[in-house]
Amino acid sequence: MATDPILSGLDPEQREIAEWLRGPVVVLAGAGTGKTRAITHRIAHGVRSGVYAPDRVLAVTFTRKAAGELQGRLRELGADGVRAQTFHGAALAQLGHFWPDVVGGTAPQIVTGKSTVVSQVLESMKLRASGETVRDVASEIEWRKTSMLSIDDYEARIESRPLPQGLTAEQIVDVQRGYMAILEERRQIDFEDVLVLMTGMLEAEPRVALQVRERYRFFTVDEYQDVSPLQHALLSTWLGNRDDLCVVGDASQTIYSFAGASSSYLLKFGAEYPHARQIKLERNYRSTEPVVRLANKLMRDRPGALTLRAHRPAVTEGKGAVVQAPSFEMFASEGDEAAAVAASIKAAVDSGVPASQIAVLYRTNAQSARFEQALQLQGVNTRVHGAQRFFDRADVRKAVMLMRGEAKVADTRPLFQIVSDVLRSSGWTARAPEGAAAREKWEALAALLSLVDEMPEGAGIKEFSEELIARQRTQHEPTLQAVTLSAIHAAKGLEWSLVHVVGMSEGVLPIAHAADEDAIDEERRLCYVAFTRAKDSLRLSGVAGGARGRRQPSRFLAEAGLAV
Numbered sequence: 184m185a186t187d188p189i190l191s192g193l194d195p196e197q198r199e200i201a202e203w204l205r206g207p208v209v210v211l212a213g214a215g216t217g218k219t220r221a222i223t224h225r226i227a228h229g230v231r232s233g234v235y236a237p238d239r240v241l242a243v244t245f246t247r248k249a250a251g252e253l254q255g256r257l258r259e260l261g262a263d264g265v266r267a268q269t270f271h272g273a274a275l276a277q278l279g280h281f282w283p284d285v286v287g288g289t290a291p292q293i294v295t296g297k298s299t300v301v302s303q304v305l306e307s308m309k310l311r312a313s314g315e316t317v318r319d320v321a322s323e324i325e326w327r328k329t330s331m332l333s334i335d336d337y338e339a340r341i342e343s344r345p346l347p348q349g350l351t352a353e354q355i356v357d358v359q360r361g362y363m364a365i366l367e368e369r370r371q372i373d374f375e376d377v378l379v380l381m382t383g384m385l386e387a388e389p390r391v392a393l394q395v396r397e398r399y400r401f402f403t404v405d406e407y408q409d410v411s412p413l414q415h416a417l418l419s420t421w422l423g424n425r426d427d428l429c430v431v432g433d434a435s436q437t438i439y440s441f442a443g444a445s446s447s448y449l450l451k452f453g454a455e456y457p458h459a460r461q462i463k464l465e466r467n468y469r470s471t472e473p474v475v476r477l478a479n480k481l482m483r484d485r486p487g488a489l490t491l492r493a494h495r496p497a498v499t500e501g502k503g504a505v506v507q508a509p510s511f512e513m514f515a516s517e518g519d520e521a522a523a524v525a526a527s528i529k530a531a532v533d534s535g536v537p538a539s540q541i542a543v544l545y546r547t548n549a550q551s552a553r554f555e556q557a558l559q560l561q562g563v564n565t566r567v568h569g570a571q572r573f574f575d576r577a578d579v580r581k582a583v584m585l586m587r588g589e590a591k592v593a594d595t596r597p598l599f600q601i602v603s604d605v606l607r608s609s610g611w612t613a614r615a616p617e618g619a620a621a622r623e624k625w626e627a628l629a630a631l632l633s634l635v636d637e638m639p640e641g642a643g644i645k646e647f648s649e650e651l652i653a654r655q656r657t658q659h660e661p662t663l664q665a666v667t668l669s670a671i672h673a674a675k676g677l678e679w680s681l682v683h684v685v686g687m688s689e690g691v692l693p694i695a696h697a698a699d700e701d702a703i704d705e706e707r708r709l710c711y712v713a714f715t716r717a718k719d720s721l722r723l724s725g726v727a728g729g730a731r732g733r734r735q736p737s738r739f740l741a742e743a744g745l746a747v
Contacts, residue, residue, distance in 0.1 A: 187228050189260060197221040200429075200462050204229045207456035209407075209449070210431040213489040214478070214715035215469025215678070218431050222403055223253065225429065227260035229401070237264030239400040243418075244269055245409055249676065251656070253405070270414050271374050274381040281391050285384060291372045297321035297362070304361035312349055319347035320358055322441065327359065328375035329411035329443030334359050345696060378413050385420035396423050407432035407452075411443035426456055434487025438672060438709045440701075450487050467491040469678055473508045474721050478714045481707065481743040509714075509721040511687065511745050513736060517553055517726050524683050524724060525557035528666055531681055538564055540680035542667040544713045546692045550685065551668045558666060564626060568669035568677075574655040578624050582609045582631055583651050590648035599635050601644045606632055626664055671713045682717035684710075688725035688734040710739045 190198055200210055200221040212218035226242065229235035242257070242265060244250045253267040268276070275293075282290040294300060298314075298321050305312050305320075312320075323344070327337045334356065341352045350358070366372060372380065385392045399421065404410070407430035410418070422428060430452060437446040453459050467475050472493035482488040514520040524543060532538055543554050551567055558565050574580070585605050594601055603611075611628040631651070638647055667679065686692055693706035714721060723745070725736050 187231055189224055189228050189231060193221065193224060194466055196462055196464050196466070197224070200464075201225040201228050203460050203462070204232070204234045205427060207426045207452070207459035208429040209452040209456075209459050209461050210429065210464060211449075211461065211487070211489060212431050212433055212464040213467060213491045214433065214436065214712070215467040216464035216491070217466075217468055218464055219253065219256065219405070221464065222405065222429065222431055223256045223260060223262075226257060226265055226403060227262040230262045230265065235265075235401050237262055238266075239398065240265045240403070241273060241399045241401070241421075242267040242403045242405070243273065244405045247272070249405065251654075255653075270417060271377055274377050274417060277395060278377055278381050278384070281384060281388075281394075285388055285391060291370050291376075293377070294366060294369075294371045294373050297324055297373060300362055300365050301358060303365065304358050307361065308354070308357065310350070310354065312347075316347045316349050320350070320355060323347065323355060324359055324362060324373075325375060326441065326443050328373075328379065329413045331412045331416065334363070345698075375413065378417050382413070382417045382420050385417075392420065392423065395421060396425070400425070401427045403429045403431070405431050406436075408434050408437040408446040408449045409439050409444040410448045411445065413443070415448050428456075433489065435482045435485065435489065435708055435711050436675065438675065438705065438712055440705050446487060463489060465489050465491055466494045468494050469718050470715065471495065471719060474714065474717050477509050477721070477743045477745065478711055481711050481714065481739060485704070485707070509717075509723065509745060511723040511725070511736065511740055513688075513725050513727050515726075516728050520685060520724050520726050521553040521557040524554060524685060524722075525561045525563065527722065528558060528681075528683070529561040529563055532563060532666075536681060538664050538666050540718075541683075542669060542674065542677075542679040542681070542716065543683045543685060544669055544671050544674050544716065545685050546671060546694055546709070548670050550691075551670075554668055554685065564665035565668055566665040568667050568673050576627055578609060579627055579631065582606060582628060583648075583655060585609065586644065586648045586651055590645045594644060598638065598642060598644060598647055599632075602632055602635050602647065629664070671709050674716055675712050678716050678718055680717075680719045681722070682713070682720070683722045683724065684713045685724050686726065687723045687737040687740060688727070689737055690734055691725070692737050692739070707739055707742070710737070714743070 190201055193201055194217070197217055197220060200208070201224045204225065210218060210221065212221070222242070226235065226240060229240070230237045242253055244253055244267060247269060250267045250269055250272065257263070257265050257267065266273075279290050282288075298317050301317050301320050301324070305317070327334070332340070337359065338356045341356065346352060346355060366376075385395060402418070402422065404418065409432070418428075430449065432446070432449040434446040434450055437444060448455075453461060470478075470493060475491045475493040479491055512523070514523060528541055528543075531541060545551060545554070555565050555567065574583070582605065585608065586602070589601060589605055606628045609628060611625060611632070616625055634650065635647065638650065667677075669677075671684075692710060693703055697703050697706045723740065725734070727734055
């Protein structure tokens with residue numbers, strides 16, 4: 184039998200994953216080891232070999248962006264009919280399909296945000312609360328539901344939970360009851376309810392379960408270390424008594440415990456499926472050896488920790504190279520740290536490092552403003568990851584609309600000329616303008632133009648317009664020539680040549696409210712995620728002074744073997 188060419192280029196472990204098409208499979212995949220490559224080639228090989236019918240495969244991810252990227256890779260590999268969705272996306276589609284027949288009428292409307300309802304409940308209770316407290320209460324509601332606890336069960340366990348500031352345990356329970364009452368009165372549900380209702384429907388309605396299980400036979404779940412009890416319950420109802428399931432994850436990257444995520448399902452997969460095939464991916468293709476060594480030391484002897492092996496050479500001196508072993512520097516103040524980081528980034532950009540290949544990572548979003556300001560003073564463009572989405576920008580929406588209109592006109596000119604003319608009508612010029620706001624708009628339109636280079640030879644404006652619509656739908660954003668500012672949580676799954684991890688001080692990372700061993704472990708994993716985003720250079724910094732007095736360097740620096 185001829186070897187499927189789609190398997191060529193995979194390393195031995197990736198190839199083993201791609202060829203093991205049936206039965207339960209657990210992939211323990213370290214940072215930068217090519218897990219997405221392995222699972223997409225596995226699915227594509229299954230389709231090409233006839234083992235999988237593409238419309239019976241469901242690939243589950245945790246974000247719409249990840250689902251869009253996975254869908255794009257599968258399309259490139261010829262597995263067009265395979266669906267890639269989030270847990271919530273798949274469950275919502277199923278709920279909307281079955282609700283009219285099983286319950287009658289249309290499915291309940293999804294509430295746009297918990298915080299608005301929580302604020303209304305607090306107001307009705309004549310309680311004053313800060314915006315942060317409101318968000319913390321909303322997070323508690325999410326944690327309770329994803330943990331599959333009734334309000335009574337939650338009340339019995341609340342003393343072990345960190346309480347939102349300014350509220351008693353009794354008040355928090357009353358707010359949760361009021362929140363549920365308002366949703367019921369308005370006939371609304373939240374995103375967690377989507378999973379609760381779909382799980383319940385599958386368990387209670389055999390005909391619904393039969394149809395769903397007939398529709399989907401083969402499941403792949405990425406980031407399995409972040410599965411919550413509720414998501415695990417839904418997955419179990421999707422599967423029934425079948426076991427054609429491949430899960431992929433890394434216990435060292437479990438950073439969403441506050442939202443109910445648990446690595447236990449990944450670590451105990453072999454107990455749940457005793458005949459499961461376990462494959463480890465530990466060849467790191469992302470980072471240089473010094474970065475990998477630092478990350479390994481940080482997680483040494485931790486539960487489920489993998490030992491990464493660097494499989495790429497260190498960069499050499501030259502234009503665009505960032506050559507520096509991981510380093511740490513302590514500053515007297517937050518302003519000093521921001522100014523030094525901005526100056527370092529400016530020097531890197533001037534040496535030829537693309538701004539899009541540089542990131543500043545921090546523990547909380549409140550830290551971003553001073554780095555954004557310091558970089559602007561250096562004349563360096565920035566983008567705050569997780570803020571406004573690229574395709575939600577007014578100037579980008581307008582340009583996409585104009586592209587769609589142009590696609591309806593027979594135009595045989597080269598694609599680059601058509602697109603550049605359309606963008607000029609939206610304000611784009613060949614030369615970047617002065618001023619931060621004007622430059623930001625220019626960068627966004629230039630990013631659209633850069634997508635022309637990614638189109639297949641001979642593509643016209645119709646195909647380009649369709650590509651933009653597909654990217655808009657999946658939030659598959661183009662690369663912007665700007666330094667990325669991001670909270671570490673939002674940076675998971677991303678990578679940059681040069682990464683500055685800031686705020687490496689006790690009370691910041693680990694954060695001050697991480698009081699017990701489990702919380703410190705979560706902070707350590709967060710630090711590990713930050714370290715492993717760096718491809719070529721990792722620069723760490725902290726602040727000795729602050730409003731709360733002197734700070735010491737983060738304990739994680741010593742654990743990673745870095746002299747401070």
